[in-house]
Amino acid sequence: MTPFPSQTLTNIDYVVELLYKAKRAVVLTGAGISTPSGIPDFRSEGTGLWSRDEPMEVASLNTFRTDPERFFVWFRPLANLIYNAKPNLAHIALARLEKAGRIHSIITQNIDALHQKAGAKNVIEMHGTLRTLSCTQCFHQAEAQNYLKAFVEQGKLPRCSGCGSLMKPNVILFGEQLPQQAWCDAQRESRQCDLMLVAGSSLEVLPVAGLPMQAIDRGAHLVILNNSTTYLNVRADVVIKEDVEEVLPAIAEQVLNG
Ligand SMILES: [Zn+2]
Numbered sequence: 001m002t003p004f005p006s007q008t009l010t011n012i013d014y015v016v017e018l019l020y021k022a023k024r025a026v027v028l029t030g031a032g033i034s035t036p037s038g039i040p041d042f043r044s045e046g047t048g049l050w051s052r053d054e055p056m057e058v059a060s061l062n063t064f065r066t067d068p069e070r071f072f073v074w075f076r077p078l079a080n081l082i083y084n085a086k087p088n089l090a091h092i093a094l095a096r097l098e099k100a101g102r103i104h105s106i107i108t109q110n111i112d113a114l115h116q117k118a119g120a121k122n123v124i125e126m127h128g129t130l131r132t133l134s135c136t137q138c139f140h141q142a143e144a145q146n147y148l149k150a151f152v153e154q155g156k157l158p159r160c161s162g163c164g165s166l167m168k169p170n171v172i173l174f175g176e177q178l179p180q181q182a183w184c185d186a187q188r189e190s191r192q193c194d195l196m197l198v199a200g201s202s203l204e205v206l207p208v209a210g211l212p213m214q215a216i217d218r219g220a221h222l223v224i225l226n227n228s229t230t231y232l233n234v235r236a237d238v239v240i241k242e243d244v245e246e247v248l249p250a251i252a253e254q255v256l257n258g
Helices: 006-021 063-066 069-082 087-098 145-154 180-192 208-217 244-257
Strands: 025-028 105-108 123-124 128-137 141-143 167-171 196-198 221-225 238-240
Touching: 006 196, 006 221, 006 238, 006 244, 025 208, 063 069, 069 145, 087 105, 087 244, 105 180, 123 180, 128 145, 141 145, 180 208, 196 208, 208 221, 221 244
Parallel strands: 025 105, 025 196, 105 123, 196 221, 221 238
Antiparallel strands: 128 141, 128 167
């Protein structure tokens, strides 16, 4: 780990102070928190993994309905990465802060369940999850782990144990509504928090990207930890453009042991 520049150290101290003072801190995470675990942002082009296909087209509800095999061929390398991924130091730092009562909830745009694997409990998954599957005909729900191994290793498509129809991973595809409960929960968390910490999200995917605005409009402090600029950097109390896998453990260490 490289030492931080002095300005970053000052900013980390300020984030630590905000976390101490906060009565209800909420974290919003995006793809950037999982890239150190080897999972690319499947909504972005140019990630290298699926250069042949346009994600917005192939990862859509329409493709899943009309040509599910094409969807599953595209999805298999991503599912394989997620199936084998381990939480990184950033996930672990957030889980420790939650356990210590320093953060109230984590709203995530990721489908990889790495926050939960790191031990976090109160996680709101805005784009669904790969942990479960639903039957496209009878809506039977199943744990994905029973199907994922055969899918990623042999390409065996998940089929319903009840009716034999194809199962759809409970991830939100392009053209699909956000899960209503998660959206309600995320809005409530954003409106009730007094500190929102954005980690590893460029705040480009709506409507989730609008949640920090709901927080600051109600007087919450805003911290942005992301290695590229977001539209809300100008409104943030603190911006740290460093690797989240280095910054979050440094913050957690100070909050928990400082
Ligand atoms: Zn079924």
